[in-house]
Amino acid sequence: MGKIRILDEHIANQIAAGEVVERPSSVVKELVENAIDAGSTRIDVTIEEGGLKLIRITDNGSGIEPDDCETAFQRHATSKISTGSDLFRIRTLGFRGEALPSIAAVSRMECITSADNSGLGKKIVIEGGQLLRVENVAAPRGTDIVVRDLFYNTPARLKYMKTIQTELGHVSDFLYRLALANPHIAFCLKHNGNVMLRTLGNGDLLQVIAAVYGSSVARSMLPLQGENIDYTLSGYVSRPELTRANRSAVSVVVNGRYIRNYGLVQSLLGAYHTLLPAHRYPVAILRIGMDPSLVDVNVHPSKLEVRFSKEAELHKFVEGEIKRVLRDHVLIPQLPAKPASKPAVVQEQMEMYHSPPEPPRAQPALYREQAGLETEEGKRKEKTEKKSENPLPQVGQVRNSRNDGPAASGGAFRQRHGWPLPEAQEASPPLPKFPQLSPVGQVHGTYIVAQNEDGLFLIDQHAAHERINYEYYYEKFGVPEQASQELLVPVTLDFTPAEAETIRHHLPLLEQVGFYLEPFGGQTFLVRAYPHWLPQGAEKEIIEEVTDWILTEKKAVDLSRLREKSAILCSCKASIKANHSLSSAEMTALLQRLGECRNPYTCPHGRPVVVSFSVYELEKMFKRVM
Numbered sequence: 309m310g311k312i313r314i315l316d317e318h319i320a321n322q323i324a325a326g327e328v329v330e331r332p333s334s335v336v337k338e339l340v341e342n343a344i345d346a347g348s349t350r351i352d353v354t355i356e357e358g359g360l361k362l363i364r365i366t367d368n369g370s371g372i373e374p375d376d377c378e379t380a381f382q383r384h385a386t387s388k389i390s391t392g393s394d395l396f397r398i399r400t401l402g403f404r405g406e407a408l409p410s411i412a413a414v415s416r417m418e419c420i421t422s423a424d425n426s427g428l429g430k431k432i433v434i435e436g437g438q439l440l441r442v443e444n445v446a447a448p449r450g451t452d453i454v455v456r457d458l459f460y461n462t463p464a465r466l467k468y469m470k471t472i473q474t475e476l477g478h479v480s481d482f483l484y485r486l487a488l489a490n491p492h493i494a495f496c497l498k499h500n501g502n503v504m505l506r507t508l509g510n511g512d513l514l515q516v517i518a519a520v521y522g523s524s525v526a527r528s529m530l531p532l533q534g535e536n537i538d539y540t541l542s543g544y545v546s547r548p549e550l551t552r553a554n555r556s557a558v559s560v561v562v563n564g565r566y567i568r569n570y571g572l573v574q575s576l577l578g579a580y581h582t583l584l585p586a587h588r589y590p591v592a593i594l595r596i597g598m599d600p601s602l603v604d605v606n607v608h609p610s611k612l613e614v615r616f617s618k619e620a621e622l623h624k625f626v627e628g629e630i631k632r633v634l635r636d637h638v639l640i641p642q643l644p645a646k647p648a649s650k651p652a653v654v655q656e657q658m659e660m661y662h663s664p665p666e667p668p669r670a671q672p673a674l675y676r677e678q679a680g681l682e683t684e685e686g687k688r689k690e691k692t693e694k695k696s697e698n699p700l701p702q703v704g705q706v707r708n709s710r711n712d713g714p715a716a717s718g719g720a721f722r723q724r725h726g727w728p729l730p731e732a733q734e735a736s737p738p739l740p741k742f743p744q745l746s747p748v749g750q751v752h753g754t755y756i757v758a759q760n761e762d763g764l765f766l767i768d769q770h771a772a773h774e775r776i777n778y779e780y781y782y783e784k785f786g787v788p789e790q791a792s793q794e795l796l797v798p799v800t801l802d803f804t805p806a807e808a809e810t811i812r813h814h815l816p817l818l819e820q821v822g823f824y825l826e827p828f829g830g831q832t833f834l835v836r837a838y839p840h841w842l843p844q845g846a847e848k849e850i851i852e853e854v855t856d857w858i859l860t861e862k863k864a865v866d867l868s869r870l871r872e873k874s875a876i877l878c879s880c881k882a883s884i885k886a887n888h889s890l891s892s893a894e895m896t897a898l899l900q901r902l903g904e905c906r907n908p909y910t911c912p913h914g915r916p917v918v919v920s921f922s923v924y925e926l927e928k929m930f931k932r933v934m
């Protein structure tokens with residue numbers, strides 16, 4: 309007796325559901341795609357509890373013929389292809405005939421549909437894959453599908469569902485993509501009664517971009533329009549000054565289908581090469597058209613990935629088109645001439661919290677100092693015997709206090725996560741005292757050369773300034789209450805509806821560091837007040853980066869990390885960059901303030917601030933000692 313049996317249809321559907329129906333957003337995706345394939349011009353999506361309780365999709369498309377109603381819910385039942393060769397010229401989003409039976413297998417489903425304007429239609433009720441009823445009902449043309457209690461009969465899957473917010477995030481993200489891919493369809497998404505997205509369906513992609521990302525994003529977009537014999541490209545890309553912390557605002561649409569494609573995103577980023585700061589990404593909607601025979605959509609169960617037959621050509625075309633648009637529109641860098649204004653701001657800031665620099669001591673010229681080294685040689689040699697006291701990295705040995713400093717508590721973990729050192733450091737013992745240094749000069753507008761009787765020191769001026777500023781701002785963000793100022797001209801920030809939810813959630817936290825944001829209808833927030841000591845001219849940018857960071861970190865955000873992050877952002881903005889020459893008075897002030905820092909040895913990103921060469925090492929290098 310053989311042991312192999314063909315599985316019954318019920319089990320087969322549950323297995324297929326495991327692939328096709330991963331979470332509520334997959335149901336929304338499949339059902340909305342069906343509505344799109346049915347030629348709908350308006351699609352309403354209503355969900356409750358992130359979709360776990362209820363998902364309802366109502367469309368005004370072709371409807372399902374009465375005779376097809378039961379068949380549609382069977383496995384491998386589709387009206388979209390009939391022969392093998394159809395697979396190579398697919399123009400619809402669906403074709404596998406798996407969605408309806410798979411969803412029906414893991415939920416309680418009701419479908420009312422009518423294929424004409426008679427006012428009559430069919431109602432099908434299925435629970436856990438069992439057909440319960442088919443009846444005649446009154447119905448307008450189109451289809452109305454309700455999915456309740458998703459995964460009620462597959463507890464293992466249900467257990468893997470995340471919070472309602474997370475599931476909602478996935479659903480709305482999918483719907484944004486589908487709306488961006490179909491500007492001629494009017495979409496409406498409601499969650500627990502609140503409208504999360506509404507598009508007009510008038511074919512205006514910019515309107516959809518405004519509905520999804522906010523109107524200020526829509527205003528910063530540049531239109532794409534190009535073609536060659538094989539491909540067409542339309543859509544929008546953002547001006548380089550509008551960036552995001554991750555690539556989630558990049559959407560690629562091929563023949564109307566939203567897909568994930570690493571190569572095409574790389575082509576997009578390639579086109580921006582050098583125009584974007586490190587780790588920043590544009591907002592983009594790339595709509596690519598091609599003959600269906602050039603793309604294989606049958607490579608992924610949920611059809612999110614596709615394969616192109618002339619991939620390299622496609623990448624080249626897309627990159628070239630976007631480059632051209634950026635070149636045509638972005639002739640002059642849009643960033644305000646920061647380098648020119650920086651020194652003044654920096655100077656002001658330094659004065660604001662540096663005790664006024666002492667009148668510059670006469671700075672001996674380099675050669676005289678060297679001469680000095682010679683005359684006092686004996687004395688210094690003696691000092692350098694106690695080399696171990698020197699807390700600074702020696703030449704060829706860069707100290708990273710995250711790993712080896714006294715402040716390295718939890719260093720490995722924080723380093724892995726790119727976190728800076730915990731600055732509160734209440735628990736950690738103070739670092740060795742920073743030596744008294746006198747500046748000798750500046751190298752390449754970037755490094756300060758300094759000395760004391762122990763040796764020679766090189767200080768990265770930007771890292772040093774960042775450290776000083778960081779500690780200054782960190783203190784400041786600890787007591788923000790009295791500091792926030794009301795704005796005369798309020799700044800507004802736009803988000804996607806799901807992002808707006810996250811921000812709303814974090815408003816009390818933001819207030820604790822002095823950023824007062826106020827919901828201003830829908831996805832827009834008004835910045836009512838912020839600390840008056842934010843680096844001048846960079847206020848908006850800092851608030852945007854702080855909110856961006858919250859959106860990326862979500863759950864990991866707490867007050868101490870927010871304080872750290874805000875302080876780091878301010879210190880970067882306020883610090884002198886490399887290639888800026890400093891007067892001796894400025895160098896003296898910088899070194900003195902550095903010495904007053906809790907941790908003068910690394911910048912807030914963990915890079916070293918200072919390296920040293922002991923007199924002994926110098927002497928060894930010059931073979932004065934053996």
Ligand code: ADP
Pocket residue numbers: 338342343346367369370371372380381385386387388401402403404405406407408409450451
């Ligand atoms: P597929 O989309 O791959 O064909 P589905 O299981 O998603 O498979 O749907 C099965 C069939 O049911 C479709 O081919 C289509 O004929 C019909 N159908 C499903 N949803 C709708 C809808 N909203 N409007 C009209 N027809 C639909």
Ligand code: MG
Pocket residue numbers: 338341342401402403405406407408
């Ligand atoms: Mg389908």
